[in-house]
Amino acid sequence: MTAPTITRTMVLWCPDWPVTAAIQAHRHSPDAAxxxxxxxxxxxxxxSSRREGVARGLRVxxxxxxxxxxxxEPYEAVLDTRAFEAVIDAIEEIMPGVQLLRPGMxxxxxxxPSRYYGGEEPAAQALLDRLGTVEGLELGESRVGIADGPFTAEHAARSTAVLPGAGxxxxVPPGESAAFLGPLGVGLLSSPALVTLLHRLxxxxxxxxxxxxxxxxxxRFxxxxxxxxALASGHDSRAVLPRVPPQQLDSTIEFEPALDRVDQxxxxxxxxxxxxxxxxxxAGLVCTAIxxxxATEAGDTSERSWLHPRSFTASDxxxxxxxxLQGGGTIDSGLRSGITRVSVMPESVDAISNHEEGLWGTGPDERIHSGLSRVQSMLGHGGVLTATIGGGRTLADRQNLIAWGDRPQLDRPVEQPWPGQLPPLPPATVFSSPHPVCVVDASGAEVSVxxxxxxxxxxxxFFRGSAVSSAGREVAGTRAAVTGAAVTGAAAVGTALGVAVRTEERDPGADGRGAQRDPGPVRSVKAADARPVGAVMAADAGPVRSVKAADAGPVRSVKAADARPVVAADAGPVVAPDGGPVRSVxxxxxxxxxxxxxxxxxxxxxxxxxQIVDADGTAWLFVLDGGSWRAEARYD
Amino acid sequence: MGTSDTPGMSVRIANLEAMFDHRGVTSAAHSSISAPALDGLPAQDRVRTLQARIREMQSSTLDSRSIPTHPAIAQLLPGGALKQGAIYSVERSATLLMALLAGPSAAGSWCGIVGMPEFGVEAAARFGVDLDRLVLVPHPGDQWLNVTAAIADVMEVVVTRPPRRADDASISRLAARLRQRDATLIVLGTWPQSEAMLSLSESDWSGIGDGHGHLSARQVTVTVTSRVHARPRSARLWLPDREATFRQAEKRFEPRLAPADLAPPLREATG
Structure with missing residues (x-):
C-alpha cells in the first residue's frame, strides 16, 4: 500500500461569515447585534448578540x-457567496490557486506562498494582512490553519478560537496531524450516522x-x-483544487463630468x-441575461437585470x-442627477454554438422578436406585454402581465384551489381601473350590505358616478325634477325602475323650443314592480303634474299613482347626475x-x-368595497 | 370544359352554358340566378342584390387566402372565412373579438392586441386564445397607428381600438401594408373600408336570476354587415355556452331564470 500524497494546505476561515456578509449588504454597524x-x-x-445569549437554532x-x-434579517445563501467573491479576489491578487470550500472558508x-514569503507562517500573515485591506468587510476575526490536508487545516483554523493563547x-507541523486531531471529538466527522454509532461503541x-x-x-463501515x-488519522489525501478565475466580461464606462441626458x-x-x-x-459565449x-452623482445606484429571449446584441x-435610464419617461426627459458610471455584466451566458442561426434562418420567432423589439424601442420596455394566468381571487390578481422578454413571476400558484374565485365564465373586459358606479334599489336608495x-x-x-353623488338622495327626498322628455326616455329604454332624473334648470321657452317644466313640487319616479315597461309612477301618490315632452310631443303612457296614463314621445336618454345613462337591472x-x-x-x-345584467343584456361584475360600488369588469 | 373543383364553380359554368343555349344573356341570367328571389323586389333593391351577387362572385375568384375561423362565425362572413390582408370591425363586444381570435390562435398564429388595456386575458385563454402567442400593447398612446403597423409586420392577426379617427391617408397606408404583409386587422369600433362589420344584439344571459345563480351562458344575435352582401346576415349563436365554447344555437333560447333552489351555493371566500 503506497502512502497517499499529502498536500500541505492553508485554510482561511472567516467566523460568522453569513453575519459579516449581511452586515455589509444591509449596511449595519460592524458590532451590531x-x-x-x-x-x-x-x-x-x-x-455581540451571542454575548446576550442568542444562539443558533433559537426561535426568533x-x-x-x-x-x-x-x-x-432573513438569511440569504446567495448573499454569502456573492460577498465572499470579494475575499477570494483579494487573495488571488497575492496568492494563486484558491479553492472555495464554502462561503467563509x-x-x-x-x-x-511559503517559498515566496519565506515560510508558512509569514505567508499566512501576509494573507491576513491583505484581508485587512478589503473594503466594506469586517475581516478582523478571520483565522488561518496550516496542516497536512484541508481537513486538519480547517480544524486547526477553528481551534485558534478556542485554544488559550493561540493567535x-x-x-501544525508536517506529520503531526494525527497528534493534533487526536484529542478532538468524533463529532467533527461529517457523517451523523457514523458519529452516533461511534459514540455508542x-x-x-x-x-x-x-x-x-x-x-x-x-x-464494518x-x-x-x-x-x-483516514481523515481522523491525519492522512487527508484530498488535494486542493484551485478554481479558475472567471473571465472578466463586464464592461464599465465612467463619465467625467457626469452626464445628465439619456441620449448622451x-x-x-x-x-x-x-x-x-x-x-x-x-470567449465563445452569448449572453441571455445582463x-x-x-451610478449617479448623488451617490445612488440603480441596478436591474434584463433578460433576452435569444441573445443580446450590442444594440440590444x-x-x-x-x-x-429613462424609467417611465421618454428619451428627451432629463435625469434627476448626472450619471457617473454605467456598467454591464453578463448574468447568464451560453455557448455560442447553441445560438447559431440555421442556414435558412430560425423560423418565425426571430422575426416576431425583432418586430416586438422595435415596438419596445418606441414605447419602452414595459410597453409590450405578454400574459399568463396565475392564481388568486380577484381578476387583477389572476392576470399577470409581464414585459416581453422578462421571465414570468407567479406570486400566487395557479394550482392552489383558491376558494371563492369567480364562477367559471370569466369577463371579457376587465377595467384597468374600476369605474365608480351607484346602484340603487327600487326606492332609489343606494344598495348596501x-x-x-x-x-x-x-x-x-345603476348609473355611473360615485356613491356620494346626489342621485340617491334626490330620489329619497323630493327634489328630483322630472321633465316629460326624461320620463319618456325612461319609458323608451324600459328603465322605469327607481330612476332619478334631474333636469337642467331651464327657463321655459327660453331656448325657443317651448320646453315646459314642472313648476310644482318635484316628483320622484317609481315603478310598480309588475308593471309593463314604460310605466312610471309618482312616488308620493300625487298626480304627475304637467309632465310634457320637451319637444311638445304627445304624452302617451306614463302612469301616475292614480293610474292615469301620462307620458310622451321623444326618446331622449335618461340621464344620471353626472350625465351618463341610467341602466335598469x-x-x-x-x-x-x-x-x-x-x-x-x-x-x-x-x-x-x-353580477348584474342590465336591460341591454350586458352583464357586469360589480364590487361593493367599503361602502362604494365599483364596476370591475364587463361581460360583453 | 374541364372538371371544376368546387360545386359553386360548376353551377356558374352551367349558368354560362345555359346563357348560350338560350341565346339571350339577360333572360338566361334572369332565369338562372335565383330569379324568384328577385321578382318581388323593387327595382332599386334588385339592382343592389345583383351587384352584390357580382361582387361575391368576383371576390371568391380572387386569390385571397383565408385564415382559420371559428365555424359559427365563418358562415356569416363574406367569403366564408376571415381573409388575410383584410380589415374587420367589431362593435363593442370583446367576447366576439375573442371568438374571432380563437380560430387563428389555435391554428398557430400570433395575435397582437393594441390599445386595449381592458382586454380580459383570462377570458381569452378560456375561449381558446393561446396566451403563449398573444402580445399586448395596452397603451400605445399617440403612436397607435405606427405600433399597429409594426405589429402587423410580424403577426398574423392584429386587434386595435382606435383612440380617435385616423386620417384617410394613414388609413389607406395601413390597409396597403396589411395587404402586403397578409395580416388581418380587427378593429374594435368603426373603421372605414372594413371588409365586414360584426355586431351583437339581443343578448340573453342564462344561469342568473333575481338574486341567485350566476352568469353561465349567453345567446346573442350576431349580425354581419358587409359590402359584399346586400343585406346583413345574422345568426343566433351561443357566445359562449356553458362549456365556454362558441356554437350555433339550435333554436331560439327562451330566457328563463334559474330556479333559486338549483343555484349553486357559493361559500364565503376567506383566506
Missing part, C-alpha cells in the same frame, strides 16, 4: 426576548477512531467509513457595448441601458363576500361581488 433567520430559527448570529421570538435590540496550497494562525475522540484497524473499519478513518449617456456607452459583445464573442448598474444592450351580509334591497338600477346575483388576508392590515380586503 444581528441574527439571520432561516425557516423561523436563528441560522447565524453576531458575536426567544432570541428577541433574550436581546431586545436584536436586528433580525477557502483553501490554498502552501507550497508556493490568529495555527500551524465508546469511541469518543478521533484518536480512538484512528486507533481502530483500517481493515476492520473498511469491513465501507468505503465511506474508511475515508473518514447611451451614445457614450455605445463603444462599451460593442466591446462587451466582442469580449463575449471572443445586469446593468448605473444599448436599448436596455436607455430603458433603465350590512355586516351580516344582508342586502338592504334588491338592486333595481334585469337580473342579478350576489352578494358574494370576499374576505381576504384579514390578518394583514395592509392587504386585507373585505368586499362583496355582484
Amino acid at each position: 444581528i441574527a439571520l433567520i432561516d425557516k423561523g430559527r436563528v441560522f447565524a448570529c453576531s458575536a 421570538r426567544e432570541a428577541q426576548s433574550r436581546h431586545p435590540d436584536l436586528i433580525v 477557502c483553501a490554498l496550497r502552501t507550497r508556493g 490568529r494562525i495555527l500551524r 465508546g469511541v469518543r475522540t478521533l484518536a480512538d477512531f484512528a486507533a481502530l484497524p483500517v481493515t476492520d473499519v473498511l469491513q 465501507g468505503e465511506d467509513g474508511a475515508r473518514l478513518h 449617456v447611451t451614445f457614450g456607452f455605445r463603444a462599451s457595448a460593442d466591446r462587451f459583445l466582442e469580449g463575449l464573442t471572443a 445586469r446593468i448598474e448605473v 444592450v444599448l436599448d436596455r441601458v436607455r430603458w433603465q 350590512d355586516e351580516r351580509g344582508a342586502l338592504s334591497g334588491a338592486p333595481a338600477s 334585469k337580473a342579478w346575483a350576489g352578494p358574494w363576500p370576499v374576505n381576504e388576508r384579514w390578518w394583514d392590515p395592509e392587504h386585507s380586503r373585505r368586499a362583496y361581488r355582484f
Whole structure:
C-alpha cells in the first residue's frame, strides 16, 4: 500500500461569515447585534448578540426576548457567496490557486506562498494582512490553519478560537496531524450516522477512531467509513483544487463630468457595448441575461437585470441601458442627477454554438422578436406585454402581465384551489381601473350590505358616478325634477325602475323650443314592480303634474299613482347626475363576500361581488368595497 | 370544359352554358340566378342584390387566402372565412373579438392586441386564445397607428381600438401594408373600408336570476354587415355556452331564470 500524497494546505476561515456578509449588504454597524433567520430559527448570529445569549437554532421570538435590540434579517445563501467573491479576489491578487470550500472558508496550497514569503507562517500573515485591506468587510476575526490536508487545516483554523493563547494562525507541523486531531471529538466527522454509532461503541475522540484497524473499519463501515478513518488519522489525501478565475466580461464606462441626458449617456456607452459583445464573442459565449448598474452623482445606484429571449446584441444592450435610464419617461426627459458610471455584466451566458442561426434562418420567432423589439424601442420596455394566468381571487390578481422578454413571476400558484374565485365564465373586459358606479334599489336608495351580509334591497338600477353623488338622495327626498322628455326616455329604454332624473334648470321657452317644466313640487319616479315597461309612477301618490315632452310631443303612457296614463314621445336618454345613462337591472346575483388576508392590515380586503345584467343584456361584475360600488369588469 | 373543383364553380359554368343555349344573356341570367328571389323586389333593391351577387362572385375568384375561423362565425362572413390582408370591425363586444381570435390562435398564429388595456386575458385563454402567442400593447398612446403597423409586420392577426379617427391617408397606408404583409386587422369600433362589420344584439344571459345563480351562458344575435352582401346576415349563436365554447344555437333560447333552489351555493371566500 503506497502512502497517499499529502498536500500541505492553508485554510482561511472567516467566523460568522453569513453575519459579516449581511452586515455589509444591509449596511449595519460592524458590532451590531444581528441574527439571520432561516425557516423561523436563528441560522447565524453576531458575536455581540451571542454575548446576550442568542444562539443558533433559537426561535426568533426567544432570541428577541433574550436581546431586545436584536436586528433580525432573513438569511440569504446567495448573499454569502456573492460577498465572499470579494475575499477570494483579494487573495488571488497575492496568492494563486484558491479553492472555495464554502462561503467563509477557502483553501490554498502552501507550497508556493511559503517559498515566496519565506515560510508558512509569514505567508499566512501576509494573507491576513491583505484581508485587512478589503473594503466594506469586517475581516478582523478571520483565522488561518496550516496542516497536512484541508481537513486538519480547517480544524486547526477553528481551534485558534478556542485554544488559550493561540493567535490568529495555527500551524501544525508536517506529520503531526494525527497528534493534533487526536484529542478532538468524533463529532467533527461529517457523517451523523457514523458519529452516533461511534459514540455508542465508546469511541469518543478521533484518536480512538484512528486507533481502530483500517481493515476492520473498511469491513464494518465501507468505503465511506474508511475515508473518514483516514481523515481522523491525519492522512487527508484530498488535494486542493484551485478554481479558475472567471473571465472578466463586464464592461464599465465612467463619465467625467457626469452626464445628465439619456441620449448622451447611451451614445457614450455605445463603444462599451460593442466591446462587451466582442469580449463575449471572443470567449465563445452569448449572453441571455445582463445586469446593468448605473451610478449617479448623488451617490445612488440603480441596478436591474434584463433578460433576452435569444441573445443580446450590442444594440440590444444599448436599448436596455436607455430603458433603465429613462424609467417611465421618454428619451428627451432629463435625469434627476448626472450619471457617473454605467456598467454591464453578463448574468447568464451560453455557448455560442447553441445560438447559431440555421442556414435558412430560425423560423418565425426571430422575426416576431425583432418586430416586438422595435415596438419596445418606441414605447419602452414595459410597453409590450405578454400574459399568463396565475392564481388568486380577484381578476387583477389572476392576470399577470409581464414585459416581453422578462421571465414570468407567479406570486400566487395557479394550482392552489383558491376558494371563492369567480364562477367559471370569466369577463371579457376587465377595467384597468374600476369605474365608480351607484346602484340603487327600487326606492332609489343606494344598495348596501350590512355586516351580516344582508342586502338592504334588491338592486333595481345603476348609473355611473360615485356613491356620494346626489342621485340617491334626490330620489329619497323630493327634489328630483322630472321633465316629460326624461320620463319618456325612461319609458323608451324600459328603465322605469327607481330612476332619478334631474333636469337642467331651464327657463321655459327660453331656448325657443317651448320646453315646459314642472313648476310644482318635484316628483320622484317609481315603478310598480309588475308593471309593463314604460310605466312610471309618482312616488308620493300625487298626480304627475304637467309632465310634457320637451319637444311638445304627445304624452302617451306614463302612469301616475292614480293610474292615469301620462307620458310622451321623444326618446331622449335618461340621464344620471353626472350625465351618463341610467341602466335598469334585469337580473342579478350576489352578494358574494370576499374576505381576504384579514390578518394583514395592509392587504386585507373585505368586499362583496355582484353580477348584474342590465336591460341591454350586458352583464357586469360589480364590487361593493367599503361602502362604494365599483364596476370591475364587463361581460360583453 | 374541364372538371371544376368546387360545386359553386360548376353551377356558374352551367349558368354560362345555359346563357348560350338560350341565346339571350339577360333572360338566361334572369332565369338562372335565383330569379324568384328577385321578382318581388323593387327595382332599386334588385339592382343592389345583383351587384352584390357580382361582387361575391368576383371576390371568391380572387386569390385571397383565408385564415382559420371559428365555424359559427365563418358562415356569416363574406367569403366564408376571415381573409388575410383584410380589415374587420367589431362593435363593442370583446367576447366576439375573442371568438374571432380563437380560430387563428389555435391554428398557430400570433395575435397582437393594441390599445386595449381592458382586454380580459383570462377570458381569452378560456375561449381558446393561446396566451403563449398573444402580445399586448395596452397603451400605445399617440403612436397607435405606427405600433399597429409594426405589429402587423410580424403577426398574423392584429386587434386595435382606435383612440380617435385616423386620417384617410394613414388609413389607406395601413390597409396597403396589411395587404402586403397578409395580416388581418380587427378593429374594435368603426373603421372605414372594413371588409365586414360584426355586431351583437339581443343578448340573453342564462344561469342568473333575481338574486341567485350566476352568469353561465349567453345567446346573442350576431349580425354581419358587409359590402359584399346586400343585406346583413345574422345568426343566433351561443357566445359562449356553458362549456365556454362558441356554437350555433339550435333554436331560439327562451330566457328563463334559474330556479333559486338549483343555484349553486357559493361559500364565503376567506383566506
